[in-house]
Amino acid sequence: MLDITNLHAYYGKSHVLHGVNMTVGQGEIVALLGRNGSGRSTTAKAIMGLVDCQGSIKWKGQEIQGKKPFEVAHLGIGYVPENRDIFPKLTVHQNLLLGQKGSGKGSRWSFDDMYAMFPRLKEREHTEAGVMSGGEQQMLTLCRTLMGDPDLIIIDEPTEGLAPKIVELVGEYLKTLKSKGVSVLLIEQKLTIAMAISDRVQVMGHGSIVFQGTPEALKADTYTRKEWLEV
DSSP: OEEEEEEEEEETTEEEEEEEEEEEOTTOEEEEEOOTTSSHHHHHHHHTTOSEEEEEEEETTEEOTTOOHHHHHHTTEEEEOTTOOOOTTSBHHHHHHHHOSTTOTTOSOOHHHHHHHOHHHHHTTTSBGGGSOHHHHHHHHHHHHHTTOOSEEEEESTTTTOOHHHHHHHHHHHHHHHHTTOEEEEEOSOHHHHHHHOSEEEEEETTEEEEEEOHHHHHHOHHHHHHHTOO
């Protein structure tokens, strides 16, 4: 579904991505691992049209490199940024409503689905999002993106700063997406969750992909883990 070839990205004169090649198939969870500053978040922003880049980004065979973020979103790619970006003065329900494209009819997901997945959101349905905990805001951001019925969700550090119980909920959320045929590009630092739920893992270092393979292959690759992942 997503096919990235020889992707280079820049912040002004700073060359951040150096010839990234990557694929994400239908209903597949692919984890993009690496240390801070390795280029993982820039890869997500390049896909969404948020940074200057060169190379090819194909979505379902269509070239999307150079498209504006809203155009990429309307093609069926959802993006959950690291900073969550909820609307603090709107209620949980209003935030979810804003995530819908059009009337929401024909979507794989409903408000009831979101509340069933994260019952805490149902309890907070009429609460302003800005007063909720970080974990609750992360649940809301994930669900708001899902309300747009994307075929691929790019999720940047969804478990950052969350309690272990909430991390478990996020893991179950990602498995639910896969069961519904939604593809996931998971940008994550926590090896535990990434290795447990991913079909494939890719490790990034200095703006390039330095490893691609299965979680089992990465577990067996001591050099890659030590050189590019462990602190």
